[in-house]
Amino acid sequence: MPQRRLVTGRSQEPRQRFAEELRQLRARKGDSLRQLGERLGWDWSLFGKMEKGETLGGPEVIQALDQYFGTPGLLLALWELAAGDHTQFRERYRRYMALEAEAVSLWHFAVSVLPGLLQTPGYAREVLAAGGIRGAELEQQVKARMSRRELLEGEEAPPFRTILAEAVLRTPLQDEGEWHAQLAYLARTANRDNVTVQVLPQSTGVHGLVATDVWFLRLADGRSVAYTENAHWGELVEENARIERLNRAYDVVRDMAMSPAESREFILRRLEEVPCDSST
Incomplete structure (x- = not known):
């Protein structure tokens, strides 16, 4: 035949x-x-x-x-x-990445690591290296992550809110100069009109998102999706009932977090505590 x-x-x-x-x-x-x-x-x-x-x-x-x-x-x-x-x-992660590019607003909560949209090259490099990426692939991944920051730039950039657990800002990089640069970049970015940064104090104790990084994407057609992740896997959530439960947990966390103004002051205090290498 x-x-x-x-x-x-x-x-x-x-x-x-x-x-x-x-x-x-x-x-x-x-x-x-x-x-x-x-x-x-x-x-x-x-x-x-x-x-x-x-x-x-x-x-x-x-x-x-x-x-x-x-x-x-x-x-x-x-x-x-x-x-x-x-x-x-997997298929759900591919779908999430496509939806992220189309989102008209993004909400986020971080347990221990800054979101990629707010990372500097030095921070991204250390985080990716800790995950086992090395050599040329590491440099490609760092450049790729930096390109994603363009999502928050420009006149049509979607509004982005992130709530950072205090642990995120108390987990420094090994390189103090890079850590100083990361905190400085975060402080500058928090002043953008479309970016809102809040810090959740450690003293608030246990809450509904204590072990869960989560993203909420609102799409142009009015739908919302969520994406939860940890260090090893992630899951796209599209069922309304589950999204609503995550949303309620997020609302509680937002109510417990510092205001945006207080959060900027907290970030600046952390920045002042880190030695600055004048050569960088």
Whole structure:
């Protein structure tokens, strides 16, 4: 029996199909590799290697490409198949990443680590390295995380509120200079019109989100979704009853947190406690 011919003519080998899709999307956009690198903030040679199938890049690089090409979730799904990683990036997480790019407002609670949207390169590098990422992949991931901060910039940036458990601000980096830079960046960002930062004092004790990082996304059609995560896994929550329970817990935490003005003062006090290396 003759082999069935593929209608699309595209490769069915996951890695090659991923590379083909990247080439076609870039060609459709009319960008050179160098232009693509300049617009997304990565070395253009990385995209050249990805299009040749020599490397796959990291997940945050792929998310940035999905956002740039207007294909939310598509490239990430192809990347997952090519990488053969069916544990870290399940369907619900891919869906969350696509929804985040479309959200008209974002609410967040942090247990122990600053959200990626507020991280400096030094902070991101240490956090990612603690998770076992090394070498060139680490640098790619750091650049990718920095690109996500653009979500909070510009005239059409969505409003973002984060409540930080006090432990987040009392867990320093090993490098004091980088920790000082991170606190300074957080203090500046907290002054943006679309960003609200609150600190939850340790003295408030046990609460409904004591062990849960959570994101709430409000979408343009009025729907809301939530995403809960810990150091090992995350879950997209779309059931209204569960979202409502998480929302009630979040409201309680927000009522117990310092006001935005008090929180800025708290961050500045922490900043004053950290030695500043004048050479940085």
